[in-house]
Amino acid sequence: MAGKMVTSLDVAARAGVSQSAVSRVFSGASASKATKEKVRRAADELGYRPNVLARSLITGRSKVIGLVVGYLDNQFYPDALERFSRLLQKRGYHILIFLAKGLDEAAAQEVMGELLDYQVDGIIAASVGLSDQLTRRCDEAGIPVVLFNRGHPDARLARVTSTNFASARKVAEFLVAGGHRRIAHIQGWMGSATGQERDAGFRAGLAEAGAEPWALGDGMYTREDAARVTREMFSQTPLPDAVFVGNDHMALAVLDVLRFELGLSVPGDVSVVGYDDAAPAAWPSYDLTTVRQPSGRMVEATVDMLLEMVEDKGRAPRKIEIEGPLILRGSARVPEGWQ
Amino acid sequence: MAGKMVTSLDVAARAGVSQSAVSRVFSGASASKATKEKVRRAADELGYRPNVLARSLITGRSKVIGLVVGYLDNQFYPDALERFSRLLQKRGYHILIFLAKGLDEAAAQEVMGELLDYQVDGIIAASVGLSDQLTRRCDEAGIPVVLFNRGHPDARLARVTSTNFASARKVAEFLVAGGHRRIAHIQGWMGSATGQERDAGFRAGLAEAGAEPWALGDGMYTREDAARVTREMFSQTPLPDAVFVGNDHMALAVLDVLRFELGLSVPGDVSVVGYDDAAPAAWPSYDLTTVRQPSGRMVEATVDMLLEMVEDKGRAPRKIEIEGPLILRGSARVPEGWQ
DNA sequence: AACCTCTTTGCAAGGGTATGCAAAACCTAA
């Protein structure tokens, strides 16, 4: 009863045409009005839908994009995921998703390898590292890869990021202009290019003013580490009077620790600035001053570039930087003239 | 150079065996030690990996599960998604994901239909409705479906939820015991079974004490609607002294409005209780008293049931309810003896 | 009516793998 597949042959028989005719109607190739009509009717009556797997096997394109995401705790990524889904959807692609969180490096690379077995047409790696071995295999298989919000030592890889360096430098300028004298930095994971770039930009900004970070700590992009680092940083006097945090997800934890554990006032005692402008940053309880990563434009750029490479192999990978403006909210003192 | 596929035939030739031998080695069927060895070596040398599409075409199983998610704003879902990914991964399945947010009903059903074209082995519908037409098609195609955190009029569908009715009733008892007299309810979307069940349970709990909701409003599971409803509800005196909110995502917005727009103190002026125990509920800035939906156990139950049905068709769909305990935090006055 | 062009159609091959079947190889016991 159930499970009996309706194939294009069944439709052909019922419509009184050849199987190729059915195929052509459904793959959009040319066919006469009359044939189209007959086939459509027969297909509807039988409930026929083409088998995408068989089609992919022949055409060599699956219309599936592999999406690898490091983690989803940081609201920036669920948001990006929604956008990826909508955009790829609109362009006729689907998403095979793989979350790397909680897997050790080896396991992650192994499972990402399985993506390739599904003949995905392209891969988006969001905030996740790629082993050299894996990038090589993608290369050999001719599968384009775009890094989203993450850099990579291999300079040839396509990537879309925000202006990490410039934006972080601007944060430094902003805090200096605000009269802060003891400016600390809770970095994103320093093993990531993103973390390094923001760190470098921030230091450059401080250096312009002849300053340097008052204190430093790696928050590893997790709430727990960021909270721990905050406690350590604020256990020594004189306390920092400003903190730049490597992303919003950590910044929220920092705010919570400052206010509820250490009883400090923000921005009275300490100014806090984040990076991402993830949704919770705008919630009144946090009201976080932060650098906006325009996820809409970043996702669009990623999809555009990837599909460009998918549909026209030989298109060279590019590196795209989207400007990330500073969004002024209530968690940091605003200098004269910055309003 | 790139894109040239290595097939099982190539491996066979190099290993000096037949193509079937190669197939058997990689599909785990029996083969002699010697053959296995030869094939493995040849495959490694050539960089061969089986083509999953071709395999699926024959076996009729793709090892892919379609996951449909309504939206990801509510942190409960990204969290669940991570768990789904890890669990299915571990059992050899992959996830084809589809986000329904921002699509009208027709478009959503259309795209979900496309899932079927990919020959998914099963479907998980997380917080999303399924048209009758679609469930029928899944039935006909013999594709098992499990609803996650959502009910459905069609009683035959498999579903995993928390104890919506019982837990919401307990919230009512808790608030009554706390001495609240004007208890309002900001419902989840009343078009959803989940919303209705929680609403019914809550009313039942109030009724036990001879009370009824002081005010009602549908928050539609969005921050914006919940905020709007809150403003309306608190524009008339006497004000509610407690609010039960249909999920945490909305409850956070309610807290923000109460505190930062209306200048009310929580729980001094108003007690607030949510539902889900999504991650932000535990953040000190919110510290939300809420019903915990044990997402770990819910996801496990969902995966177990689905794969059971996938791997042994004819297994009857079940309805599983996981107990959702009330987590006491700081957003609601705690009655004597409830500590 | 004959010719040419352009579109539509069916045939058949092919994409990479799994699997039933029968032949071959191996092993054990007499």
Add this chain to the structure above:
DNA sequence: TTAGGTTTTGCATACCCTTGCAAAGAGGTT
């Protein structure tokens, strides 16, 4: 050595669809 049983192996077919090719049909012009 032979008979009997158990594994292992290769052959050929099947899965469902796309597509190049050549034949057939439609339409227009002289």
